[in-house]
Amino acid sequence: MSTDYNLVWFRQDLRIADNKALYEASLKQKPIICLYIHDLDSYGNWPIGGASKWWLHQALLDLDQSLSQFGNKLIIRNGNSLNIIEEICANYKVENIFYNKRFEPHLLQIDNLVTSKLKAKGHKVHIYNSLLLYPLESIFNKESSPYKTFTSFWKFVNTNFTVSKCLPKPKSIPLGLDQIPSCRLESLMLESRIISALEIQNIFKVSERSAVEQLYEFSQIKLVNYQSARDIPGLDGGSKLSPYLHFGQISPNLIFLHIQEIIEKYSDQKILAQNAEPFIRELGWREFAYYTMLNFPHTINSPLRTEFNNFPWQDNHNFLLAWQQGLTGYPIVDAGMRQLCHTGFMHNRVRMIVASFLCKDLFINWLTGAKWFFDTLVDADLASNTLGWQWSAGCGVDAQPYFRIFNPILQSKKFDGHGLYIKKWVPELANLPVNFIHEPWLDESLKLNYPKPIVNHELMRAKALSYWQDLRK
DNA sequence: TGAAATGTTGGGGCG
DNA sequence: ACGCCCCAACATTTC
Numbered sequence: 001m002s003t004d005y006n007l008v009w010f011r012q013d014l015r016i017a018d019n020k021a022l023y024e025a026s027l028k029q030k031p032i033i034c035l036y037i038h039d040l041d042s043y044g045n046w047p048i049g050g051a052s053k054w055w056l057h058q059a060l061l062d063l064d065q066s067l068s069q070f071g072n073k074l075i076i077r078n079g080n081s082l083n084i085i086e087e088i089c090a091n092y093k094v095e096n097i098f099y100n101k102r103f104e105p106h107l108l109q110i111d112n113l114v115t116s117k118l119k120a121k122g123h124k125v126h127i128y129n130s131l132l133l134y135p136l137e138s139i140f141n142k143e144s145s146p147y148k149t150f151t152s153f154w155k156f157v158n159t160n161f162t163v164s165k166c167l168p169k170p171k172s173i174p175l176g177l178d179q180i181p182s183c184r185l186e187s188l189m190l191e192s193r194i195i196s197a198l199e200i201q202n203i204f205k206v207s208e209r210s211a212v213e214q215l216y217e218f219s220q221i222k223l224v225n226y227q228s229a230r231d232i233p234g235l236d237g238g239s240k241l242s243p244y245l246h247f248g249q250i251s252p253n254l255i256f257l258h259i260q261e262i263i264e265k266y267s268d269q270k271i272l273a274q275n276a277e278p279f280i281r282e283l284g285w286r287e288f289a290y291y292t293m294l295n296f297p298h299t300i301n302s303p304l305r306t307e308f309n310n311f312p313w314q315d316n317h318n319f320l321l322a323w324q325q326g327l328t329g330y331p332i333v334d335a336g337m338r339q340l341c342h343t344g345f346m347h348n349r350v351r352m353i354v355a356s357f358l359c360k361d362l363f364i365n366w367l368t369g370a371k372w373f374f375d376t377l378v379d380a381d382l383a384s385n386t387l388g389w390q391w392s393a394g395c396g397v398d399a400q401p402y403f404r405i406f407n408p409i410l411q412s413k414k415f416d417g418h419g420l421y422i423k424k425w426v427p428e429l430a431n432l433p434v435n436f437i438h439e440p441w442l443d444e445s446l447k448l449n450y451p452k453p454i455v456n457h458e459l460m461r462a463k464a465l466s467y468w469q470d471l472r473k
Numbered sequence: 474t475g476a477a478a479t480g481t482t483g484g485g486g487c488g
Numbered sequence: 489a490c491g492c493c494c495c496a497a498c499a500t501t502t503c
Contacts, residue, residue: 231474352474391474403503404475411475461476465503 005092005176007033009085009099010074013130013248014059015208016066018166020128021098022173028096031176033088034067034074036060038188039081044106046300046382049375050192051200051344052246057190058206059247064185066208070173075182082114089123092178097123100130100248103290104382105297133252133283134161136291146295149398153291154284163256200344200378204243211244215255219262226275233336233347234420239279240345242379245286252283289387292397300386301367303395307471311395313365322454323358324372326426329453331438332412333357335425342425344378349415355392356406361460363467366393402468405461412438426450 008025014036016022025032040047048056064074077084088094097118102111115125129135134157140146147153204210218239222229229237244250259280263273296304303309322328326337336350346354351373358369370389374380390396394404416422419437423430428450429440436443441452 349474356475401475401503405503407476468503 004030005033005094006030006096006098007035007085007088007094009097010034010036010063011099011102011248012246013100014063015211015249015251016063016070017169017208017212018130018251018254019100019248020130020167021100021126023167023170024126024128025096025098026170026173029172029174030095031174032072033092033094033176033180034072034173035085035088036063036074036076037081037084038076038078038183038190039084039110042081042107042110044104046104046371046374049377049380051376051378052380053190053192054200054344055204055206055243055247055378057185057188059249060185062207062209062249067173070170072173072175073182075180076185076188078183078188081110082117085114086117086121088180089118089121092176092180094123096126098126098128100128102131103136103294105293105300108297130251131248132290133157133163133256133287136287136294139291146291147288150285150288153288154281157284157287163253166251166254166257199342203343203345204240204378206243206249208249211241211250212254214244215239215241215250215258219259223259223262223279224269224272224275226279230278231349231415233350234416234418234424238348242381242384243345246379246381252286256280256283285387286384288397289381289383292387293383296397299390299396300382303366303393304390304397305395305399308393308395311471312363312467314363316362316364319362319454320364320368322451323354323362323364323369327451327454328357329441329451330357330408330412330457331419331422331426331429331440332408332416335416335422338425340373340376344376346377347421349411350421351388352392353406353408353411355389357408359393360402360405360464361408361455361457363460363464366390366395402471403465405464407461408457409438 006025006028008022013019013021060074060076067073085097089097099111102108115127118125139153139157141152141156147156218241222237222239226237229235231237241250241255245252245255259276263276266272292299323333323337326334326341328334328337332350333354336346336354339350340346355366355369358364359366366389370385373389374382374385377385387396391399394402412422417434419429419432419434422437428448429437432440432446436446440446440448440450
């Protein structure tokens with residue numbers, strides 16, 4: 001007599017707390033198969049990057065440990081999602097399948113296929129939204145079309161929806177009697193980039209528990225200065241919650257509600273609420289990124305503004321290489337790109353600077369930059385990455401006008417005035433006086449092991465503007 | 474979630 | 489005392 005099972009299909013919701021699919025499954029009081037499938041086909045033409053693989057490995061390890069505290073364990077498989085789920089459902093008596101929705105275009109197709117096949121075989125499939133704060137499918141403007149500017153979108157959701165409360169942890173996640181075959185985590189070969197992982201490891205502790213601890217630390221120490229500190233790359237003013245959010249190790253609801261709680265608790269400190277607003281707004285940008293990907297799925301591969309299909313992007317391999325390696329000769333750009341290579345992370349302001357530089361100083365297609373970020377960032381997220389890059393290139397939703405061009409020297413002076421960030425990531429410049437740190441080429445007497453600027457920003461700016469003029473015709 | 478070019482104003486040096 | 493010029497400092501426009 002075999003047991004009756006329910007199945008929870010984990011994807012990018014690698015947590016126990018406030019996980020709708022897991023919670024609902026736990027209410028059924030039946031043995032639960034906790035399944036994770038490493039399915040390379042599910043990534044479409046955006047294969048999982050090295051940094052993300054490393055994080056995923058740690059996250060799966062942590063989820064398995066968490067499940068073991070409930071006497072259960074994570075079943076890991078490698079291969080085609082549909083085949084594996086069908087195989088498990090055929091071999092064990094699985095009544096209900098639970099999973100949380102995802103929004104990547106290629107995943108929507110796979111999910112629909114899996115769902116319809118399972119339903120056809122008599123299984124019940126339960127799908128939840130445990131990824132986002134708001135029900136994005138039902139949000140449209142007065143003309144019943146999708147919002148294309150963030151502020152109007154954000155205003156609408158804030159006035160029409162409230163963020164739902166977090167679910168408690170499941171009371172139990174019962175294990176069945178059968179020995180269900182599972183791969184060893186190591187066999188997925190996620191941990192190939194060991195050297196880079198070593199440095200990442202010093203920055204992030206990859207677990208559900210650490211995500212919450214990091215949130216608490218942020219809200220108690222950094223939140224009060226967030227508005228100004230977040231723009232200074234030499235400070236660690238951000239929450240650094242993005243990779244946890246990406247892998248679903250923390251729910252956006254938990255973050256949102258925790259910050260709201262803090263504001264209410266210290267309601268006499270207006271400054272706290274003032275600083276919390278731009279932070280919550282960042283969660284809003286995440287929603288907006290998913291909203292855009294849902295309504296304009298093609299934008300993961302091509303510009304939203306079709307006139308940009310005619311933009312004369314240039315395929316300069318040496319420029320690309322210099323950018324990737326942090327050898328452009330612009331200290332703030334190089335500092336950012338090296339932080340990325342060494343840690344799998346980059347400060348947000350610097351992400352904008354290096355993106356602007358790639359698109360508007362080197363004229364390299366934003367997709368090329370997007371691919372590099374996707375491969376190297378620990379928080380690589382298709383929705384956010386696409387939105388950010390199209391914003392930088394000026395070809396997406398809420399796009400900054402193309403002529404809005406970052407001056408890497410001014411940005412550097414403004415946000416890294418003392419050159420702390422530059423000195424940390426570009427050691428060749430560590431001994432330079434402040435007045436040359438942003439533009440070391442000005443001191444011709446210096447003999448540095450550091451490249452001269454690969455392009456002249458003034459010239460490239462003028463060129464970018466003329467391209468933009470042509471595009472408007 | 475720019476930056477440069479251009480326009481305006483007002484204080485101070487100077488004849 | 490006065491007008492003139494210079495030029496920060498700030499505001500507006502333009503790309």
